Amino acid sequence: MFDNLTQRLTRTLDRLRGQGRLTEDNIRDTLREVRMALLEADVALPVVRAFIERVRERALGQEVTRSLTPGQALVKIVHDELVAVMGGAAEGLRLAVEPPAVILLAGLQGAGKTTTAAKLARLLRERERRSVMLASCDVYRPAAIDQLRTLAAELGVPFHEPGGTRDAVAIAREALAEARRRVADVLVVDTAGRLHVDEAMMAEVQALHAALNPAETLFVVDAMSGQDAANAARAFGAALPLTGVILTKADGDARGGAALSVRHITGRPVKFLGVGERSDALEPFDPARMASRILGMGDVLSLVEEVQRKVDRDKAEKLARKVRKGEGFDLEDFRDQLEQMSRMGGVAALLDKLPGAASLPEGVRAQMDDRELRRVIAIINSMTPRERRRPDIINGSRKRRIAAGSGTRVQDVNRLLKQFHQAQKLMKRMRRKGGMRNLLRGLG
Numbered sequence: 001m002f003d004n005l006t007q008r009l010t011r012t013l014d015r016l017r018g019q020g021r022l023t024e025d026n027i028r029d030t031l032r033e034v035r036m037a038l039l040e041a042d043v044a045l046p047v048v049r050a051f052i053e054r055v056r057e058r059a060l061g062q063e064v065t066r067s068l069t070p071g072q073a074l075v076k077i078v079h080d081e082l083v084a085v086m087g088g089a090a091e092g093l094r095l096a097v098e099p100p101a102v103i104l105l106a107g108l109q110g111a112g113k114t115t116t117a118a119k120l121a122r123l124l125r126e127r128e129r130r131s132v133m134l135a136s137c138d139v140y141r142p143a144a145i146d147q148l149r150t151l152a153a154e155l156g157v158p159f160h161e162p163g164g165t166r167d168a169v170a171i172a173r174e175a176l177a178e179a180r181r182r183v184a185d186v187l188v189v190d191t192a193g194r195l196h197v198d199e200a201m202m203a204e205v206q207a208l209h210a211a212l213n214p215a216e217t218l219f220v221v222d223a224m225s226g227q228d229a230a231n232a233a234r235a236f237g238a239a240l241p242l243t244g245v246i247l248t249k250a251d252g253d254a255r256g257g258a259a260l261s262v263r264h265i266t267g268r269p270v271k272f273l274g275v276g277e278r279s280d281a282l283e284p285f286d287p288a289r290m291a292s293r294i295l296g297m298g299d300v301l302s303l304v305e306e307v308q309r310k311v312d313r314d315k316a317e318k319l320a321r322k323v324r325k326g327e328g329f330d331l332e333d334f335r336d337q338l339e340q341m342s343r344m345g346g347v348a349a350l351l352d353k354l355p356g357a358a359s360l361p362e363g364v365r366a367q368m369d370d371r372e373l374r375r376v377i378a379i380i381n382s383m384t385p386r387e388r389r390r391p392d393i394i395n396g397s398r399k400r401r402i403a404a405g406s407g408t409r410v411q412d413v414n415r416l417l418k419q420f421h422q423a424q425k426l427m428k429r430m431r432r433k434g435g436m437r438n439l440l441r442g443l444g
């Protein structure tokens, strides 16, 4: 997300950073380039205009001219205004009502509502420890109901069975009654979408809103639809008292225009970003972090949180104990580590959040994909438990068998064994020299 925007903005602003003095001329040139970059990222024109105007006013003011490092001061203004245009402070869900708190999801067909319903259920359960129930009122597409039932079963979240009725409002009322009986904290309700905004759909979703009195009414929209996302949000906002927006498919959206436009156009906060198809691919939307990411300053906070959430603590601790006690680090441990990385979306996903990643050449980013990780895990899976514990017994014929079993070549197996020996050496050094700090010093 924001790949091009980040590259263009960092290039433009880097030129200014070192300057001792800013003139009206170079401020104007810079703003022209910022404006082009935003338009190319498909940010809505009124948003771009308002943004540039705010930055210009502040840039020409004393704040910048009196600053010792005017270039830096301008970067800070751009950052602040990016935060402001995306809504300022992060706004989470407001569910402090008499339970069950209802979350109603509305949006066009294919926007990602059903997937998002499941993601929300998972997030609320895992991060907020709330009991959640899922329900679908999409009476027009039985497949949509089946899809949510399947997702609910995968997550182990209760799902309201709609029974025989084909009346969306009746289903919603029954779901609410069932959520009460189960003493659920939250009921997430998926609704039918159409391909275009139409009156019948709006009337139905309004009736659902009246029946459910939701704590949150969220508009789910595909970020890749760019400016159209903001316009559709406006249409839904006119029909429903929306409390927020969820932008899906942000992982496939290279431009980022919707993330920057929706708040300004609709006055409603973006609350979450969908960043993948899996049920854990939902991130709280935080304008300050997003602005840092856009300006190539990295989003280290999100990264740290993600690592904390996804790393399997038990396994990490087991490994640390093993290393402390001086037991061998074997291929099973190595596989555990690789699986943890893969769970975090691989190297490429992490890279996006690191400062300066935007300036890496395209080729480097493309190479760091998940495939290599999966290949290595497949190779380890093709070994016998004995081979994993004692890799030194892996001779030529074993290597050929392992390569055939994992659909790789002997050289791949060799490379893996080499990587493993390096990792093993690191572990040994960690043990001998006592701790991470020395290890890092040793590497540097």
Ligand code: GDP
Pocket: 107, 108, 109, 110, 111, 112, 113, 114, 115, 116, 144, 193, 248, 249, 250, 251, 252, 273, 274, 275, 276, 277, 281
């Ligand atoms: P609905 O018609 O609004 O219920 O949309 P669905 O939930 O069925 O989603 C439509 C398609 O978009 C599915 O193939 C989803 O896997 C996919 N999808 C949903 N959210 C995301 C996301 O954040 N990232 C990606 N890459 N795909 C998504």
